[in-house]
Amino acid sequence: MDHRSLLERWLRGIALALVVVFFMFPILWIVLMSLQTNETILRSPPSVVFTPTLQNYAALISGRLETEAGALDIAFMSNLMNSVILSVGSVALALVLGVPAAYAFARHRFRGSEDIAFTLLSFRFAPPLLVLLPLTLYFQDLGLADTYFGLIWVYQLICLPLILWIVRGYFEDISPDIELAYRIAGHSWWATFRRIALPLAGPGIAAAGLLAFIFAWNNFIFALVLASADKQPVTVGALAFVTASGIQYGQIAAAVVLSIAPTLALALWAQRYLVEGLSLGAVKG
Amino acid sequence: MSAPLLVLDRVNKIYDPDGPNPVHAVRDLDLAVNPGEIVALLGSSGCGKTSTLRMIAGFEAVSAGSITLAGRAIHDLAPARRNVAMAFEGYALYPPLTVRENIAFALKSRRRDRDGIARRVAEIARLLEIEDILDRYPSQISGGQQQRASLARALIRPADLHLLDEPMGQLEPQLRAHLRGRLKHFIREGGLTVILVTHDQTEANALADRIAVMEGGVLQQFDSPARLRERPANLFTGAFIGEPPMNLLEAEVEARDGRIIFRLKGGAPLDYPAGELSPALLEWLRRGGRVTLGVRPHRVRIGPGGLPAQVLANQWLGDQSHVAASFAGGVIVSVEHDRVPHGPGAEIGLTIALADLHIFDPASGRAIGHGGRLVEET
Ligand SMILES: Nc1ncnc2c1ncn2[C@@H]1O[C@H](COP(=O)(O)OP(=O)(O)OP(=O)(O)O)[C@@H](O)[C@H]1O
Ligand SMILES: [Mg+2]
Numbered sequence: 138m139d140h141r142s143l144l145e146r147w148l149r150g151i152a153l154a155l156v157v158v159f160f161m162f163p164i165l166w167i168v169l170m171s172l173q174t175n176e177t178i179l180r181s182p183p184s185v186v187f188t189p190t191l192q193n194y195a196a197l198i199s200g201r202l203e204t205e206a207g208a209l210d211i212a213f214m215s216n217l218m219n220s221v222i223l224s225v226g227s228v229a230l231a232l233v234l235g236v237p238a239a240y241a242f243a244r245h246r247f248r249g250s251e252d253i254a255f256t257l258l259s260f261r262f263a264p265p266l267l268v269l270l271p272l273t274l275y276f277q278d279l280g281l282a283d284t285y286f287g288l289i290w291v292y293q294l295i296c297l298p299l300i301l302w303i304v305r306g307y308f309e310d311i312s313p314d315i316e317l318a319y320r321i322a323g324h325s326w327w328a329t330f331r332r333i334a335l336p337l338a339g340p341g342i343a344a345a346g347l348l349a350f351i352f353a354w355n356n357f358i359f360a361l362v363l364a365s366a367d368k369q370p371v372t373v374g375a376l377a378f379v380t381a382s383g384i385q386y387g388q389i390a391a392a393v394v395l396s397i398a399p400t401l402a403l404a405l406w407a408q409r410y411l412v413e414g415l416s417l418g419a420v421k422g
Numbered sequence: 423m424s425a426p427l428l429v430l431d432r433v434n435k436i437y438d439p440d441g442p443n444p445v446h447a448v449r450d451l452d453l454a455v456n457p458g459e460i461v462a463l464l465g466s467s468g469c470g471k472t473s474t475l476r477m478i479a480g481f482e483a484v485s486a487g488s489i490t491l492a493g494r495a496i497h498d499l500a501p502a503r504r505n506v507a508m509a510f511e512g513y514a515l516y517p518p519l520t521v522r523e524n525i526a527f528a529l530k531s532r533r534r535d536r537d538g539i540a541r542r543v544a545e546i547a548r549l550l551e552i553e554d555i556l557d558r559y560p561s562q563i564s565g566g567q568q569q570r571a572s573l574a575r576a577l578i579r580p581a582d583l584h585l586l587d588e589p590m591g592q593l594e595p596q597l598r599a600h601l602r603g604r605l606k607h608f609i610r611e612g613g614l615t616v617i618l619v620t621h622d623q624t625e626a627n628a629l630a631d632r633i634a635v636m637e638g639g640v641l642q643q644f645d646s647p648a649r650l651r652e653r654p655a656n657l658f659t660g661a662f663i664g665e666p667p668m669n670l671l672e673a674e675v676e677a678r679d680g681r682i683i684f685r686l687k688g689g690a691p692l693d694y695p696a697g698e699l700s701p702a703l704l705e706w707l708r709r710g711g712r713v714t715l716g717v718r719p720h721r722v723r724i725g726p727g728g729l730p731a732q733v734l735a736n737q738w739l740g741d742q743s744h745v746a747a748s749f750a751g752g753v754i755v756s757v758e759h760d761r762v763p764h765g766p767g768a769e770i771g772l773t774i775a776l777a778d779l780h781i782f783d784p785a786s787g788r789a790i791g792h793g794g795r796l797v798e799e800t
Contacts, residue, residue: 318516325500337517
């Protein structure tokens with residue numbers, strides 16, 4: 138049954154196409170740039186006709202950057218690895234800490250629970266620099282500066298509130314009676330949490346985890362201040378492409394493509410579960 | 423008589439006690455349920471029925487008082503350790519599981535053998551007529567079907583006590599009446615002890631051995647259906663139980679010349695020989711003053727003689743007549759089993775036998791006498 142007129146469908150199609158082009162064009166352009174040399178990128182006027190080359194990727198992966206001023210060592214692959222370690226580590230930790238906490242905040246009203254939850258959220262409002270300065274000093278004293286552990290800890294400022302608040306909403310949407318029906322059948326609250334509440338909130342947890350991963354992946358300022366060269370993620374590492382002899386657009390583009398890839402892959406993979414969760418529906422009692 | 427299975431002793435529930443609007447949902451509730459008994463909780467919406475069940479099940483903390491089940495004080499135990507089964511007002515089926523799995527998960531936790539579980543599920547599904555939807559998901563079935571699935575899940579579990587919160591509220595009257603018989607048979611067969619909440623008095627009368635009437639969080643009366651009808655403890659139960667509701671008449675008591683006269687508004691006298699009243703009731707009434715009289719519509723007789731009344735409406739319901747008449751400054755309803763010829767405006771005579779008269783104290787609402795005897799004598 139389609140009672141929309143042909144014109145209306147055309148207009149909708151055009152509008153959708155515009156939106157897609159608007160959002161996808163920069164990515165497409167970056168991909169094209171990553172396959173060109175600096176000379177072809179910088180020629181004027183720009184053109185989409187060129188002979189593709191993989192030399193940017195090769196340079197990144199081998200870690201040697203050839204510039205007019207000579208060869209330069211870059212640590213892009215280890216930066217990428219650092220990004221993976223930091224993002225995965227902090228999301229995992231945030232899930233382990235945040236999901237049970239979200240459940241507690243959703244199910245139990247205790248003294249000050251609202252205040253604690255709000256305080257955690259307020260970490261998101263504070264400018265990062267506000268906490269960074271004291272943290273740097275403390276971390277140096279504690280020996281946490283420039284360790285994965287210390288960085289993952291600080292990344293909780295980003296991930297934990299996100300996961301806590303999103304997942305809490307999902308838990309609140311589950312009728313408590315569904316859990317009680319299971320508990321009264323002789324199951325402990327822990328078994329109920331694992332077998333009833335967690336699966337029902339699964340899509341929400343996946344969404345929150347994905348979002349937290351993206352935020353952690355894109356973080357710049359914490360890593361810039363607290364990490365030295367060998368712990369830096371790609372966001373900070375990319376600064377190395379701004380060299381004395383100019384900006385290496387080709388390599389930057391290739392680096393961007395490589396650093397988008399994991400998030401994109403994760404999003405595509407998680408999407409299945411997100412959609413599955415939505416179609417399961419009728420979680421509310 | 424054996425010791426009661428469940429004892430509620432001065433149980434109170436206050437929601438949000440420290441908040442700005444505390445709700446005292448259940449007040450000083452005493453209730454004792456015998457093993458194998460079916461008890462119905464009856465009362466208007468919001469009177470605290472669900473709160474009571476949830477305290478027994480352990481989903482709400484008891485604010486004050488104690489609950490004992492099978493000799494154990496359970497009010498501080500986790501729900502899992504109370505050995506109680508419950509069917510929820512909102513069904514609470516688990517969405518990712520089929521109806522069959524939902525029903526079975528109450529048993530699975532007990533590690534019963536697969537064949538045994540399958541047999542039990544099939545049996546209960548046949549009983550409640552949900553065999554054809556066993557393999558569907560809760561989101562794919564109707565409200566009434568969800569309700570029966572949730573009832574099945576509660577009934578299938580062996581437990582000391584089964585709590586059923588409005589177990590058949592979503593079903594059409596025919597199916598409800600039909601399932602009611604089977605349900606009762608199943609409960610008796612299995613020797614289950616059941617507390618069920620219902621809004622349907624017919625259902626309460628048909629299923630329950632005793633009915634607990636609640637209002638405003640207070641237990642009004644806990645008695646057999648027959649006694650609730652014949653011996654209401656106060657004005658509330660009197661008016662709440664029975665359809666159509668009891669007729670209530672304000673009266674002034676007068677005792678003279680060996681007769682007791684209840685002078686109704688407008689002067690009409692209900693006049694009985696004092697000798698037909700028990701001496702104790704007579705003594706109480708001799709003090710004079712105001713009383714509220716109650717009489718069930720089925721017991722108001724239309725016929726020659728009697729007090730004058732004027733018909734306002736006369737409805738034949740297919741098996742009985744409901745006649746509303748203006749009487750003693752108000753309206754009185756009479757139910758007759760035959761057709762009544764009088765149309766609106768007709769003058770009729772009404773008789774009310776002393777045996778059918780309930781006398782209440784208008785100030786406190788407490789019942790004083792039934793059928794010519796003091797409450798304490800009945
Ligand atoms: N969680 C709660 N917090 C605060 N007040 C509540 C809560 N649950 C119930 N109440 C209040 O307690 C009173 C009793 O509620 P309850 O659910 O026991 O009524 P009920 O007799 O089951 O009514 P119904 O017949 O409509 O199901 C009501 O006034 C209700 O508003
Ligand atoms: Mg209720």
